Amino acid sequence: MTQMTSAGKPAQPSGFRQWVLQPKVQKWLVIISFSLIPLILLFVFTYLPFGKMIQFSLFDRSYTKVRGFVGLKNYARIFTKKEYFGAMLLSLYYMGGALVQLVLALLFATMLSFKTKGGNFFKGAMFFPYLINGIAIGFIFKFFFTRGYVLDTLLGAIGFNKENLPYWLRDQSINNISLVGTSVWKHMGQNMVMFIGAIMSVDATLYEAAQIDGANRWQQFKYIILPSIKTIVVLNVILSITGSLSAFEPPYVIMGGGASGTATYFIKMHQTAHVDQKVGMACAMAVILMIIIIIATLLQKLIFKYVIKDGTDSKAKKPRGGVY
């Protein structure tokens, strides 16, 4: 806060004060003092690690020891070794889950944007899981899925034979679906709230006009609601790709670090770096994750540009800085 005193308080000799109070000097003082910290943070925590990541990915190394330059071998191993590639394929489960989640979110957002008795309660109940700590969710569902506990009790109550139910977490053919279910449970409400926000931003007179013209609910959904929220739907589809590669807490807590074939790509990366100490390998995994995300982002931009051509996109108006 030294800049405040130098600009605002008259303690300095008057010549210096005159100089500081000149608009041009003042302007640069403000610019430098206000943007210095964010720029340092940006450099130290984004661009520096970004550069290092690419550099490290070409080496066989731990945090402290460099064992030699290996070129692109780390990358080749990700695509050929089952332990790495399998983790990547695992995210297909999470993408599938994300799709289910979007459909549910869209369904409930549409329902709740019409007049609903107790709408606030339903909305709140479905949204609240999003606010819960990931570790807490891990414990909640470890308990939920354990043999003979909550889920089995509920299914027993509606007539399933408890003896025939699978082991939700131990059975390798089903445990990833259980974990994806946990992730859907957490994030569905958040998507729903975003969709409701988008639907609510539509001019209410449109619905009235549609009703007068005799449009039914499906037509209202198709012609009014869907166009108004397709931007945010596409955005969420793309985000789900990133999210599914970086799923971390549910498998980490529930399965104790990704046991029984539940280690997602991010868990695998974490283990490679911090348990196996293969930092070069982990960096190569990170670079690939980044490339996938950049492709997804570009895809999103292209879709916005060529497929969805509505002028309501928020990015349309952006007066660039420059007032003084």
Next chain:
Amino acid sequence: MAAKKKNDAYVSMTAGQRASWLAVGFVKYFMLALFSFIALVPIVSCVLVALKTDEEYALTPVMQAPANWLNFSNFKTVWVDGEMGRAFLTSFAVVIVVVACSVLIGSMLAFVLNRFTFPGNNLIRSLFLFATLIPGIAMQVTVYQIMSSLNLINSLVGYIILQCGTDVISIYIFIQYFENLPIDLDESAILDGCTYFGVFFKILFPLLQPAMVTVMILKGIGVYNEYYNANLYLQDKTRYATISTALYSFTGPFGNRYNVISAGVILTLLPMLIIFITCQRFIYSGLAAGAVKG
């Protein structure tokens, strides 16, 4: 008003239309109730178990109500033996400092980028824009190396700095908000003899309140629930346990005593529940604002 309109529409329907309208209504409320139930059951089951004694937990079915609804002994156990009190203090301190820093840093940079033309303005914007493409999660490995060479491992300050980090979303939210604050405000303040610093701190900063609330909520929820970095960088768990790492450590001492662990889980989500109930509207609108940025 609206209800009356609906009734008119309902009266004017034919019998067939009326039946399908009722069916749609039934399916709608059934689905809403079912999914609200699914959303709440896992949490409720935790509350039930948290109120049971060890013997009760071992002998009764999990979904059976506890014998004594006021048995808070498990909560006492986690608070004392699990050192949850200390973890809460640490977490709240981190949240408050990080949120305050994010608001200050974000609004200051947004002010500079929105109100001044200068060579480099577009460059700074592009640098931040490109940073959104690089997922923070992918850089964990090298960030760890940088943190350790800066001696910031096992340091609360280091963790706080990392959480402030590159926070593009709040910068965007503030820039958007500045675009809607008229320049007349600045101009009249300057005519009254304000410096640029004065314009920001005395005139504009207090007006940023709605944007601040959004940033505080988005950031506050994220930081309170953060586990990955807390686990990695605050390794001395006896001194620097946050709520997430304290809770995770329950896997050790409390092993399979789910009644005790559940009490910890409920304690952890209590602050969130209180904030959710009191600030529901702000949370919903904050999420929407964060989403528009993309």
